[in-house]
Amino acid sequence: MSASITPDIPLEIVEKLRSARRVAALTGAGVSAESGVPTFRDAQTGLWERYSPEELATPEAFRRDPKLVWEWYAWRRELVSRAEPNPGHYALAELERRVPEFTLITQNVDGLHRRAGSRNVVEYHGNIHRTRCFGEDRIVEGREDAGEVPPRCPDCGGLLRPDVVWFGEMLPPGAVERALEAAESCELFLSVGTSALVQPAASLPYVALDGGAMVVEINPERTPLSGSATYTLRGPSGEMLPALLE
Numbered sequence: 001m002s003a004s005i006t007p008d009i010p011l012e013i014v015e016k017l018r019s020a021r022r023v024a025a026l027t028g029a030g031v032s033a034e035s036g037v038p039t040f041r042d043a044q045t046g047l048w049e050r051y052s053p054e055e056l057a058t059p060e061a062f063r064r065d066p067k068l069v070w071e072w073y074a075w076r077r078e079l080v081s082r083a084e085p086n087p088g089h090y091a092l093a094e095l096e097r098r099v100p101e102f103t104l105i106t107q108n109v110d111g112l113h114r115r116a117g118s119r120n121v122v123e124y125h126g127n128i129h130r131t132r133c134f135g136e137d138r139i140v141e142g143r144e145d146a147g148e149v150p151p152r153c154p155d156c157g158g159l160l161r162p163d164v165v166w167f168g169e170m171l172p173p174g175a176v177e178r179a180l181e182a183a184e185s186c187e188l189f190l191s192v193g194t195s196a197l198v199q200p201a202a203s204l205p206y207v208a209l210d211g212g213a214m215v216v217e218i219n220p221e222r223t224p225l226s227g228s229a230t231y232t233l234r235g236p237s238g239e240m241l242p243a244l245l246e
């Protein structure tokens, strides 16, 4: 039984973390994996195994079958509501307290970073716990109990949808600007738990590299970023991120 050992973190990373004024982190589904939230790359479980996220996370899928898409998000919302932040989430919240200017850019819509105490969070792809009117494109407070699936907008009667960014949809302009500014100006950029495939999020580490930042990837597996990152820490974020704090 191997005791959990503190992973070896290169001294250069530790020193950079100590000296950096501006740090940015980009997280993906992998950072919530140890909270029991399935990643997009994991085979979908149970009821949803015959669908791929790319098939359901699109406006076309919602127009074609709003009930199916709404129920997929209701299932995910219920799952993440039962999940707890893991040591990786808490370590990122602690990093924010230690670093003068820390920006957390997350592709995750599960809200676990805020539940772990992170404050300066850019919800790059929205938030599954917020609901929007599909027609008016504005936030509508909880209508879950309306009975109809999907529920309808109390003002225009249009269908409600989760306030997330689907494939083929533009990202919230404010989020794009805040993330770009953080990537351009940081001295250290952490890419954590992401397959580094979905654009424009996947370009952010390269913006940081172009700006002269050290880029550190934390992922048990290789990704398209691995060859360009300054360092790659091969392991789960729930162990690697707390090790950065030691």
Ligand code: BV8
Residues within 6 Å of the ligand: 027, 028, 029, 030, 031, 033, 034, 039, 040, 041, 042, 057, 107, 108, 109, 125, 164, 165, 166, 167, 168, 169, 170, 171, 192, 193, 194, 195, 196, 197, 198, 199, 200, 201, 218, 219, 220, 221, 223, 235, 236, 237, 238
């Ligand atoms: C846009 C919210 C402008 C919804 C998501 C070619 C054709 C068509 C389109 C495109 C194209 N090229 C680019 C595009 C645009 C497209 C895109 O990038 N497509 C990809 C598939 C090529 N992007 C868009 O459409 C974006 N909008 O570009 O607007 C535009 C407009 C019109 C037309 C063109 C362009 C919008 C993208 C946002 C989509 N919404 N989420 C929801 O959640 O339901 S994306 C969703 O998937 C996530 O948010 C995330 O971004 C992505 C999944 O990636 P990851 O988070 O990385 O998760 P994944 O499962 O893939 O990987 C997990 C990783 O964790 C693995 O590497 C694993 O090894 C690791 N891991 C596992 N365990 C651990 C771990 N790591 C650490 N610790 C562990 N314990």
